[in-house]
Amino acid sequence: MLDKIMKTDEQYYMNTFGTRLPAVFERGEGVRLYDTDGNEYYDFLGGIAVNVLGHNHKALVNAISEQAKKMIHVCNYYYTESQAELAKVLCENSCADKAFFCNSGAEANEGAIKLSRKYHYAKGATDKSEIITMKNSFHGRTVTTVAATGQEKFQIPFRPMTETFIHVDINDIEMLKNTITEKTGAIMLELIQGESGVMPLSKEYVKEIRKICDEKDIVLIVDEVQTGIGRTGTLFCYEQYGIEPDIFTLAKALAGGVPVGAVLAKDKFCAFVPGDHGSTFGGNPLACSAALCVLDELLNKGVLEKSKETAEYLKNELEKLKSCYDIIENVRGAGLMLGIVFKKDISKELFKKMFEHRVLVSAVSTNVMRLVPPLIITKSDVDVFVARLKEVLDEYK
Ligand SMILES: Cc1ncc(COP(=O)(O)O)c(C=O)c1O
Numbered sequence: 001m002l003d004k005i006m007k008t009d010e011q012y013y014m015n016t017f018g019t020r021l022p023a024v025f026e027r028g029e030g031v032r033l034y035d036t037d038g039n040e041y042y043d044f045l046g047g048i049a050v051n052v053l054g055h056n057h058k059a060l061v062n063a064i065s066e067q068a069k070k071m072i073h074v075c076n077y078y079y080t081e082s083q084a085e086l087a088k089v090l091c092e093n094s095c096a097d098k099a100f101f102c103n104s105g106a107e108a109n110e111g112a113i114k115l116s117r118k119y120h121y122a123k124g125a126t127d128k129s130e131i132i133t134m135k136n137s138f139h140g141r142t143v144t145t146v147a148a149t150g151q152e153k154f155q156i157p158f159r160p161m162t163e164t165f166i167h168v169d170i171n172d173i174e175m176l177k178n179t180i181t182e183k184t185g186a187i188m189l190e191l192i193q194g195e196s197g198v199m200p201l202s203k204e205y206v207k208e209i210r211k212i213c214d215e216k217d218i219v220l221i222v223d224e225v226q227t228g229i230g231r232t233g234t235l236f237c238y239e240q241y242g243i244e245p246d247i248f249t250l251a252k253a254l255a256g257g258v259p260v261g262a263v264l265a266k267d268k269f270c271a272f273v274p275g276d277h278g279s280t281f282g283g284n285p286l287a288c289s290a291a292l293c294v295l296d297e298l299l300n301k302g303v304l305e306k307s308k309e310t311a312e313y314l315k316n317e318l319e320k321l322k323s324c325y326d327i328i329e330n331v332r333g334a335g336l337m338l339g340i341v342f343k344k345d346i347s348k349e350l351f352k353k354m355f356e357h358r359v360l361v362s363a364v365s366t367n368v369m370r371l372v373p374p375l376i377i378t379k380s381d382v383d384v385f386v387a388r389l390k391e392v393l394d395e396y397k
Contacts, residue, residue, distance in 0.1 A: 001036045002024055002035075002037070005024050021352065024036045027056070031381050040358060042359045043373065044360055044371050045361055045362050045373070046372050048226075048252070049252050050253055051253075052256055052375045053294060055374075057376070060297075062293075063290055063293035064290050067289035073281065074284070076278065076279070076282070086099070086295075093235055094248075096266060097266050097270065098265055099265075102261040102281075102282040103261055104140070105249065106139070107261050108225060108251050109223055110144055110145055112188070112247045112265075113221070115270075116219040116246075118272055119219055129164060130164060130181065130185060131164050131187070132179055132187045133149070133168075134167065135168065136170070136196035136197070137151070137190055138195035139188065143158060147164065151196065171201060180218070185218065185219060187213060187218055187221070190226065191206065191241055192227050194372075197364050197368040198339025207242060210243040220246045221249070222245035222249075224250055225252055226337070228252070229294065229295075230304040230335070231335055231336060231372065232334040233307070233334055235304065240334065247263065247269055248264050248265075250264065254291050254294065260287035303375050303376060307376070307377075314382045314385075318331045321386065321390065327342050327346070327393065329367075337371075340369040344396075345366035348363045350363065350369055354388065354389070359389070
């Protein structure tokens with residue numbers, strides 16, 4: 001089976017992910033995934049911070065299938081209850097007043113960038129077109145969001161880029177202040193940079209940015225595509241920074257695996273008028289019903305609250321490991337978005353070795369193992385993970 005699928009994939013799939021690890025997954029249950037040979041894996045990657053409720057979650061499967069039986073899609077010329085309801089739940093549980101739906105993180109960020117431009121345009125400030133983003137950030141793969149992404153390696157073959165973005169070092173407020181000009185229209189950032197190594201921005205830095213944005217009428221866009229939906233221990237990561245963004249974006253975990261993205265904004269920044277923006281699939285009933293179920297589980301069924309305890313347990317267990325394995329430099333991140341930082345550039349080989357020990361993780365940067373498991377993991381799942389990680393790290397003693 002594996003050989004056959006690998007051959008078909010090699011011939012017909014446009015490979016952008018390099019050599020994949022040799023498993024064909026066919027089903028999952030909670031934190032566990034099963035390949036076509038019946039092998040069981042612990043999924044501490046959760047589809048890259050997507051499967052917040054794990055696999056085959058009863059309520060989510062039910063919400064999706066019940067909605068599919070009624071209607072999968074209807075276009076945005078008409079109302080649907082689930083879309084209106086999802087916008088309401090998101091706004092009632094955040095600092096935003098309105099939501100727009102799309103299909104992915106990149107698309108949500110494109111929407112946020114357009115919205116910030118339109119905010120200034122509507123006021124006649126058409127020259128406030130520059131956007132400051134952070135070095136080592138990741139905002140998506142479209143031509144504009146890859147330009148926003150502060151990592152040249154993703155941009156080089158696709159130049160010319162959208163010429164709007166200026167990248168600054170994180171946590172360097174003087175550099176940021178020196179970069180701001182009359183043309184600065186927005187500052188966009190991830191509070192914890194996920195793709196480049198689970199690197200948190202400091203609270204003082206973010207608070208200072210908020211102050212500057214208020215003073216200079218600069219739109220603060222927070223990309224919560226990875227950090228949002230309970231990932232870091234609160235529904236949105238900005239809650240832990242003591243600030244409120246003007247616009248923030250969501251995707252990944254929002255519908256637990258059904259593609260959806262969202263742009264959330266405060267009233268003042270809701271500058272789109274009919275015709276400015278749109279999406280065929282965005283916010284369709286299937287995606288919105290799934291997202292409503294995810295939010296219900298997180299907020300009303302105790303998933304978010306319980307995940308905080310498990311996250312603390314995981315962090316403590318990893319700290320204990322640090323004292324036994326000299327190769328671990330430190331553990332950083334928040335909630336169930338953690339990075340184990342190693343003293344050597346071994347993250348790629350650990351990614352493979354953990355897979356051989358039937359655990360899925362990811363390698364971000366050359367020396368960081370990223371853990372973004374489903375929020376439903378239990379302490380005993382953590383114990384299994386830690387035991388297998390120990391087996392792997394014993395080789396480096
Ligand atoms: C912070 C952040 N923003 C945007 C994106 C892009 O999301 P998508 O792959 O859904 O377009 C990602 C994906 O990893 C991300 O981590």
